Amino acid sequence: MADESGHRPVNPLVRQVDTLLRSHQEAEGEVPVLTEVIDFAGGSEMTLDPVVLEALARQLERAVLDQLGPQFNRMIEERLARALSARLEEAVEELRTDLISGIDRIAREAVSSAIANTFSAKPDSAASEPGRKAPTSDSEPS
Numbered sequence: 001m002a003d004e005s006g007h008r009p010v011n012p013l014v015r016q017v018d019t020l021l022r023s024h025q026e027a028e029g030e031v032p033v034l035t036e037v038i039d040f041a042g043g044s045e046m047t048l049d050p051v052v053l054e055a056l057a058r059q060l061e062r063a064v065l066d067q068l069g070p071q072f073n074r075m076i077e078e079r080l081a082r083a084l085s086a087r088l089e090e091a092v093e094e095l096r097t098d099l100i101s102g103i104d105r106i107a108r109e110a111v112s113s114a115i116a117n118t119f120s121a122k123p124d125s126a127a128s129e130p131g132r133k134a135p136t137s138d139s140e141p142s
Helices: 013-026 050-126
Strands: none
Touching: 013 050
């Protein structure tokens, strides 16, 4: 979002890092350009306050996490959804296959049982009819 001057608001962390860098540049003098050779062995080393560095590190970490956290969460959710969707499809297909085979088995057993009951009931019903003999294994049905 832009303010009245048309510039984007500056993150406080960026402002602090910029201020820190400027203070060290002013202390050291002129900034060398890429064509200049810098002799670090003979020059003074830049020392930074460890407390300030730690505070800046924590702020930088928080800023990065604030920026990347939602994107990271979204990416994890998308990958998880794809993985779960694929696994759910496999599980449903496995259940469907098991149900079909179970129904086929039950149907075959029911048909076999019905056929067995029908044929085992015929000799009994034939013997119970008056004037009719029950067929024996030696006699042929007519």
